[in-house]
Amino acid sequence: MSYSEKIGWNISFPEALDSINSVIFVFAAPVFDEKSNALKELFNAFPQSHFFGCSSSHEIFGKSILEDSISVAVVKFNNTKIKIKNMPIESIELSYQTGLALGRGMSTDIHMKAAIVLADGLNVDASTLLKGLKENLPSHVNLSGGLASDGDAFINTWVLVDKKVENKFVSVLCFYGENNQVLSEFEGGWEFFGLERRVTKSKGNILYELNNLPALDLYKKYLGIYADELPESGVYFPLQICKETKEVGVIRAVIGVDEHEKSLIFAGDIPEGSYAKMMRSNVDLLIEGAAEAASSIANNLKKSQKKDTNTNDNSLVVTISCEGRKRLLGQNCEEELEAVLSELPLNTLQIGFYSYGEFSPSKEFNSCEFHNQTMTLTYISEEL
Amino acid sequence: MSEFHKLFNRQLKKLNLSKDHMPDNIESWNQFLENINKVYLSHDKERYLNFRSMEISSEEMRDSFKTIQEQQEKIHSNVRLVALGEMAGSIAHEINNPLMIILNHAKAIKKNISEFENETVDSLNKSSDAIFRSTVRVVEVIKIMRNLWKIPGNMENGRFSIQQLIEDTLRFNQGRLISAGITMEYKKIDTELYINCSLIQISQVLNSLFTNSIDAVMNLEKKWIKIDLVCEKKIIKIIFTDSSGGISRDDQFKIFQPFFTTKDVGKGTGLSLSLSKSIINQYGGDFQYDESSINTSFIISLPCCS
Numbered sequence: 303m304s305y306s307e308k309i310g311w312n313i314s315f316p317e318a319l320d321s322i323n324s325v326i327f328v329f330a331a332p333v334f335d336e337k338s339n340a341l342k343e344l345f346n347a348f349p350q351s352h353f354f355g356c357s358s359s360h361e362i363f364g365k366s367i368l369e370d371s372i373s374v375a376v377v378k379f380n381n382t383k384i385k386i387k388n389m390p391i392e393s394i395e396l397s398y399q400t401g402l403a404l405g406r407g408m409s410t411d412i413h414m415k416a417a418i419v420l421a422d423g424l425n426v427d428a429s430t431l432l433k434g435l436k437e438n439l440p441s442h443v444n445l446s447g448g449l450a451s452d453g454d455a456f457i458n459t460w461v462l463v464d465k466k467v468e469n470k471f472v473s474v475l476c477f478y479g480e481n482n483q484v485l486s487e488f489e490g491g492w493e494f495f496g497l498e499r500r501v502t503k504s505k506g507n508i509l510y511e512l513n514n515l516p517a518l519d520l521y522k523k524y525l526g527i528y529a530d531e532l533p534e535s536g537v538y539f540p541l542q543i544c545k546e547t548k549e550v551g552v553i554r555a556v557i558g559v560d561e562h563e564k565s566l567i568f569a570g571d572i573p574e575g576s577y578a579k580m581m582r583s584n585v586d587l588l589i590e591g592a593a594e595a596a597s598s599i600a601n602n603l604k605k606s607q608k609k610d611t612n613t614n615d616n617s618l619v620v621t622i623s624c625e626g627r628k629r630l631l632g633q634n635c636e637e638e639l640e641a642v643l644s645e646l647p648l649n650t651l652q653i654g655f656y657s658y659g660e661f662s663p664s665k666e667f668n669s670c671e672f673h674n675q676t677m678t679l680t681y682i683s684e685e686l
Numbered sequence: 687m688s689e690f691h692k693l694f695n696r697q698l699k700k701l702n703l704s705k706d707h708m709p710d711n712i713e714s715w716n717q718f719l720e721n722i723n724k725v726y727l728s729h730d731k732e733r734y735l736n737f738r739s740m741e742i743s744s745e746e747m748r749d750s751f752k753t754i755q756e757q758q759e760k761i762h763s764n765v766r767l768v769a770l771g772e773m774a775g776s777i778a779h780e781i782n783n784p785l786m787i788i789l790n791h792a793k794a795i796k797k798n799i800s801e802f803e804n805e806t807v808d809s810l811n812k813s814s815d816a817i818f819r820s821t822v823r824v825v826e827v828i829k830i831m832r833n834l835w836k837i838p839g840n841m842e843n844g845r846f847s848i849q850q851l852i853e854d855t856l857r858f859n860q861g862r863l864i865s866a867g868i869t870m871e872y873k874k875i876d877t878e879l880y881i882n883c884s885l886i887q888i889s890q891v892l893n894s895l896f897t898n899s900i901d902a903v904m905n906l907e908k909k910w911i912k913i914d915l916v917c918e919k920k921i922i923k924i925i926f927t928d929s930s931g932g933i934s935r936d937d938q939f940k941i942f943q944p945f946f947t948t949k950d951v952g953k954g955t956g957l958s959l960s961l962s963k964s965i966i967n968q969y970g971g972d973f974q975y976d977e978s979s980i981n982t983s984f985i986i987s988l989p990c991c992s
Contacts, residue, residue: 496743497750526738528731538735582739584732632728633721634693 304363305340305372315347319378324348325386325475327620328355329362329655330372332451332458335467340372345465348376352386354475356420356450356461358655359625365639365652367628375618375653381481382684383413388463391470397427400472401434409438414476416484418620418680419447421472423459423658427506428672429552429571431472432661436669445670446486446680447474448622448657456557459658481685483606487598488662488678490553491591494542494579501543504572507554508565509541512578516564521556524580533558536566537626540675542579543572553581555626555674557658569626569659569674581675585634588627592638592677596645599681603647617683619646621654624675628656638677646681697721758964765961783861784820791816845991846888848879848922852913855892859900866900869910879915879922882991887965891973892926894958895984899928902982906930920990925976927983938975 303313326348334341334357345353361373389404391397408414417439421431428449439445450459460467477484503511512520522529524539536556544551558567572578583591596619621642628635643652660678663670687705690698698704701718709715791813799810856872863870881888896911903909906929914925933941933948940946942963966973971988 495739497746524739524742525735528735535731535735538732539739580739580743582736584736630732633697633725636696637692 303374303376304361304368305344305374306368307370311340311343315344316376317347319376320348320350321378322350323380323382323384324351324376324378325384326351326353326355327375327377327618327653328353328372328462329358329374329653330355331361331370332357332453332455332460333370334372335460336465341467344372344374351376352384352475353462353465354386354418354420354473356448356473356655357423357452357459357467358657359451359453360628360656362621362623362639362652362654362656365636365643367635367639367656373653373655375620375651377618377682379482379684381479383478385476385478387474387476388461388468389472390468391422391426391431391472394425394427398430398434400426401431402437403434404472404474405435405438408443408474408476409440411476411478412440413478414440414443415479415482416444416446416477416486416680418475419445419472419661420461420474421447421449422461422468422470423449423451424456425459425470426472427571428659428661432670432672435474441669444484444486444663445661446488446620446622446663446678447661448655448678449659451625451656451658453625477682483603483681483683483685485599485602485606485681486663486679487595487602488660488673488676489591489595489598490581490583490673490676491588491594492540492542492553492581492583492675493587494581496580499578501572501574501576501578504574507568507571508560508563509568509572509578510563510565517566518559518561518564521559521566532556533567534629537629537675538582540581540626541568541572542581544577544579545573546577551577552671553673553675555624570672583630585631585637588631588677589634589637589641592623593641593645595677595679596642599679600645600647603681617647617650617681619643619650619652619654620680620682621652622657622660622678622680623654624660624673624677625656625658626675627677642677642679650681693725694722697725762961762964765958781824784823787820788817791820843882843884845880845882846885848881848915848924848988849874851885851888852892852915852924855889855896856913858889859893859896862896862900863911866904867909868900868903871910871912873912873914875915875917877917879917880991881922881969881988883969883988887968888988891962891965891986892924894962895926898958899926899930899982902930903928917990922988922990924986924988925983926986927976927979927981930982932977932980932982933975935977938977941975942973 303311305311326344328344330341336342361368361371363373387404387407389400391400419435421428426449450461452459458469460469461471461473463471463473499512501509501512502514509517511517521532521536521539525532525535528535533556540553540555542551543554552570554568554570554572556566557569560567619642621639623638627638631638639652643650660673660676661670662673662676662678697718700721701709701714703709703718709718795810795813852872856870899911903911908929910929912927916923916925937948941959943960963973966986966988969988971986974985976983976985
């Protein structure tokens with residue numbers, strides 16, 4: 303279901319689904335908080351359920367992209383145990399320790415199958431948070447997720463913690479048991495091109511120099527007449543960053559520039575000494591990428607289908623797509639949502655948000671990595 | 687009217703418009719126009735940036751390739767200088783000994799003439815014979831060097847006998863082998879085999895192998911170098927082996943990298959094997975370390991043109 307100021311809630315609340323084993327996924331524009339009537343109504347309608355969600359640049363609801371709205375999915379599990387674990391991020395510098403502590407609390411959860419991670423999009427070093435989290439988490443746990451967002455404003459991003467909106471928090475929804483399927487996939491739809499360059503000067507998420515030349519100059523050269531539109535136009539050329547030369551790496555998107563320092567600010571870390579390759583895409587490739595991510599899930603579903611078991615007709619896909627993709631796709635953006643649903647089983651419901659970054663399961667690294675500019679899908683279904 | 691594009695349909699739907707329903711007001715009409723215009727602009731932008739990325743990256747690739755080529759040429763020319771230096775050392779060695787003999791005998795003749803007596807005629811004859819032999823040797827050395835290095839035609843590609851080339855290089859290195867006490871074995875085949883190459887470049891490869899082998903076996907108890915020449919399926923193989931105990935597995939992967947050397951500092955440039963490989967590859971051949979050998983062995987494979 304969805305909420306907008308103009309229409310209100312589009313359907314009446316399915317209160318019968320309220321239970322201690324229910325999860326209410328909530329993705330909302332940052333302007334909403336626990337004091338806003340819409341969220342109050344929602345919290346009151348499902349007193350026993352777990353709430354899991356975050357602020358978003360734009361909300362995904364079915365095949366539609368909503369703005370200034372709340373997108374909600376109510377999921378009642380019959381054979382799956384769920385838990386939500388929250389932890390404050392005291393400071394960006396303590397992101398790794400936060401992840402470590404969070405993972406430590408789950409290290410003994412041997413029946414944990416999968417987890418979705420949502421974190422504040424502004425007050426976290428997402429790469430190190432994830433690194434810390436993975437350190438103690440059993441390796442079989444399927445991780446996915448994303449960063450809360452705030453569109454172009456970059457002011458207020460929150461995650462839901464015990465029916466309150468909280469900045470500087472990370473929230474993890476954990477799935478337990480054998481009678482469910484939680485599958486994650488991601489695709490970018492980007493192709494790298496040109497020379498591989500060495501990151502010769504960087505600090506955190508600020509890139510100063512590639513091959514000893516100012517990174518900003520390089521982007522201006524490539525953007526030509528659109529250089530004036532930086533940092534927005536930087537979205538057309540994300541970087542692929544690898545630790546070693548000629549590896550497959552993580553994707554990083556430009557979110558800011560510093561004209562004085564001639565540097566670029568990215569939505570993720572750019573380690574000094576790593577290797578960078580520029581990437582490009584177009585509307586068709588991005589939509590194809592989204593379809594490929596969904597198609598991989600559909601193939602995995604077929605492979606893992608147990609004989610003589612029936613899966614629930616209703617399944618949910620939590621779609622986390624990067625805000626940068628939305629800018630590039632423009633009015634074609636809903637096509638990537640249509641592409642996802644067209645590949646997944648019928649009756650799959652879609653909910654999600656446009657994020658500041660994605661925690662995406664990587665085939666190459668055989669673990670979850672922090673990316674930008676990807677379409678990350680988490681498919682959830684339960685066996686009857 | 688043809689079917690509308692799906693994006694156009696979406697744009698219509700967003701503003702509750704259709705084929706039969708025109709905008710109710712100017713705001714709605716303007717919004718509709720703006721949405722369409724945005725798509726055109728964004729299409730132009732995408733096309734411009736994609737084209738630009740292709741153009742600039744291709745240019746960068748070309749520049750980078752050119753720089754690599756220039757660096758490679760620089761390395762090649764440095765290696766040639768090093769090779770020339772090594773050759774100059776060999777020349778000095780080869781010519782110095784006979785010249786010393788000539789000098790000593792010339793001194794003896796001078797002395798004998800000043801104290802001329804009948805019985806010294808034999809001695810003078812012996813000295814003049816020695817001078818003659820030594821001079822012939824110097825002439826021979828210079829001739830071999832001219833064959834290998836000096837004749838302008840040898841810089842260019844041509845059809846050369848591989849046997850002749852190996853024998854010339856062997857004779858050129860003979861002095862060094864003898865003074866280091868190294869036994870040389872060359873197993874040739876009777877049929878004359880030809881390769882298309884630059885004589886200088888292939889000689890350079892063989893000379894590098896000689897230099898490396900002489901350095902490697904010089905202080906060993908058993909000192910030998912062996913060259914086997916075989917031809918299989920129109921591929922000539924020169925198997926160059928010395929008595930040293932092979933190259934460690936770790937180093938085997940590095941020996942063909944430029945500037946890698948196992949020699950002491952100042953003794954090796956680390957360029958000869960990488961350059962040799964690129965020379966052999968240039969003629970459609972292959973240059974490999976033979977890891978199956980218990981000694982240090984390299985195999986040069988070149989297409990036979992006979």
